[in-house]
Amino acid sequence: MSVASVGGIDCDVHPALSALKGLLPYLDEHWRDAVIQRGVHELNSIAYPDHAPITARADFRSSGRRPGSDLDLLRAQALDHFGSRAAICNCLYGVQLLFSEDMAAAFTRALNTWIAREWLDREPRLRASIIVPLQSPERAVDEIEHWAADQRFVQVFMPAMADQPYGRRMYWPIYSAAERHGLPIGIHAGSSYRHPVTAGVGWPSYYTEDYAAQAVGFQSQLTSLVCEGVFSKFPKLRVVLLESGYSWLPAHLWRLTKYWRGLRMEIPWVDRSPTEIVRSNVRLTLQPIDAPGADELLKTIDHIGTDGLLLFSTDYPHWQFDGDEVLPAGLGADLVRKITVDNPLETYLRIRETLAW
Amino acid sequence: MSKHVVFPLKDLPPGNRKVVNIGGRPIVIFNINGEFFALLDRCPHQGGQLSCGQLTGLVEASEPGKYCYSRPGEILRCPWHGWEFDVRTGKSWCDPSRIRTKSYNVAVEPGSKLVEGPYIAEVFQVTVEEDYVVVEA
Numbered sequence: 001m002s003v004a005s006v007g008g009i010d011c012d013v014h015p016a017l018s019a020l021k022g023l024l025p026y027l028d029e030h031w032r033d034a035v036i037q038r039g040v041h042e043l044n045s046i047a048y049p050d051h052a053p054i055t056a057r058a059d060f061r062s063s064g065r066r067p068g069s070d071l072d073l074l075r076a077q078a079l080d081h082f083g084s085r086a087a088i089c090n091c092l093y094g095v096q097l098l099f100s101e102d103m104a105a106a107f108t109r110a111l112n113t114w115i116a117r118e119w120l121d122r123e124p125r126l127r128a129s130i131i132v133p134l135q136s137p138e139r140a141v142d143e144i145e146h147w148a149a150d151q152r153f154v155q156v157f158m159p160a161m162a163d164q165p166y167g168r169r170m171y172w173p174i175y176s177a178a179e180r181h182g183l184p185i186g187i188h189a190g191s192s193y194r195h196p197v198t199a200g201v202g203w204p205s206y207y208t209e210d211y212a213a214q215a216v217g218f219q220s221q222l223t224s225l226v227c228e229g230v231f232s233k234f235p236k237l238r239v240v241l242l243e244s245g246y247s248w249l250p251a252h253l254w255r256l257t258k259y260w261r262g263l264r265m266e267i268p269w270v271d272r273s274p275t276e277i278v279r280s281n282v283r284l285t286l287q288p289i290d291a292p293g294a295d296e297l298l299k300t301i302d303h304i305g306t307d308g309l310l311l312f313s314t315d316y317p318h319w320q321f322d323g324d325e326v327l328p329a330g331l332g333a334d335l336v337r338k339i340t341v342d343n344p345l346e347t348y349l350r351i352r353e354t355l356a357w
Numbered sequence: 358m359s360k361h362v363v364f365p366l367k368d369l370p371p372g373n374r375k376v377v378n379i380g381g382r383p384i385v386i387f388n389i390n391g392e393f394f395a396l397l398d399r400c401p402h403q404g405g406q407l408s409c410g411q412l413t414g415l416v417e418a419s420e421p422g423k424y425c426y427s428r429p430g431e432i433l434r435c436p437w438h439g440w441e442f443d444v445r446t447g448k449s450w451c452d453p454s455r456i457r458t459k460s461y462n463v464a465v466e467p468g469s470k471l472v473e474g475p476y477i478a479e480v481f482q483v484t485v486e487e488d489y490v491v492v493e494a
Contacts, residue, residue: 169422228421229420229421232418232420232421233421260451261439262439264450264451265450268416268418268425269419269420271417
């Protein structure tokens with residue numbers, strides 16, 4: 001069935017900043033001057049090299065423009081084409097990769113302001129994640145507090161890999177603020193490259209390795225969040241894994257739950273099985289579907305034990321599927337509705353409350 | 358279920374454990390500070406010998422980082438995978454409603470009572486002057 005007829009929520013689209021100069025109007029005088037004086041480079045992360053096929057599907061590229069930078073094209077190609085009633089903007093401009101916390105605070109503020117003025121103000125179907133300066137959890141909380149009253153900001157954005165495992169208590173002020181404001185934490189593929197993305201074996205040689213290794217990074221973060229007790233301390237907090245893939249999740253939960261049974265006394269605040277915790281507090285976006293087809297996707301859902309975790313996404317303009325095949329053929333209408341409408345609305349209460357039906 | 362006289366009390370001082378065989382079932386008996394507990398000596402997970410496991414206390418937490426320690430010596434960890442069992446009830450700590458090992462009633466009875474019957478004495482003579490450990494299995 002065509003997803004366009006359902007009218008779902010696209011939980012992962014990527015509006016792109018064409019160039020750093022697009023942020024200048026939103027920086028204060030000092031930083032505007034510093035960017036020019038110092039010749040600050042474009043903050044384009046190697047997580048999505050410009051010419052890598054995955055960075056943009058061929059028909060989402062238009063000559064001379066950065067893919068995802070044109071609102072009219074995003075409207076036509078993502079929103080209208082898939083009939084989405086809302087889409088969540090996750091801006092991947094590399095501001096979270098900076099080392100200086102002052103610079104990160106200034107640039108994340110500017111980026112979030114750019115998102116609000118040039119995307120949210122111009123298209124009522126759009127929502128966004130708050131990009132926070134993880135360099136300083138205290139200033140990340142400031143950034144959350146700055147935007148929390150704007151109901152169009154529906155999530156707090158963290159890249160899949162940063163300085164410390166995300167379960168560590170140094171990040172808890174961020175989770176506390178997010179839980180208080182009813183904002184899920186969205187953890188998106190990509191790294192600030194503080195550590196090799198390949199989970200301890202060393203730096204990879206190829207982009208192929210980097211992108212494949214994202215799944216391992218997500219597993220490690222999920223394990224950290226569960227074992228450190230983030231969901232015990234913040235039971236209402238939801239975490240959404242964005243562009244994480246999904247097929248690895250059941251095997252990882254089998255493994256983690258098995259070891260929790262024997263090692264529980266080391267982490268006594270994990271008072272129920274990690275599988276149960278993930279089912280209640282964690283969600284994952286649909287694209288990329290890292291399974292060959294509908295059968296394997298259904299088996300994966302069966303292994304997880306619930307169909308409530310998957311959230312529809314196109315991952316526009318990244319190239320994850322061809323044509324209209326955002327959902328594999330062969331999923332029943334009920335499951336399609338769960339993925340495209342029910343699960344996203346259950347996860348993002350702010351969208352549920354502000355969406356005009 | 359019937360009552361079996363398994364050994365004289367003096368054979369199991371406090372802090373020790375003994376394995377007996379009743380009707381083909383291996384049963385481990387603990388003396389924890391003068392209280393006696395008996396469990397089937399087979400972990401419900403994959404059959405490990407619980408009698409070879411360490412006794413420890415119960416660690417709980419009201420929140421991450423706040424450790425609450427209680428019931429010293431009453432939690433048995435299976436030597437194979439470390440699963441925790443409550444020696445009083447046989448229930449596992451990770452899934453108490455679904456996973457447990459069998460526990461048995463155990464008592465200390467004076468010899469004078471035992472000679473009256475209908476106890477089943479395992480391999481030794483009961484004398485009225487001694488106390489004996491009796492397992493209902």
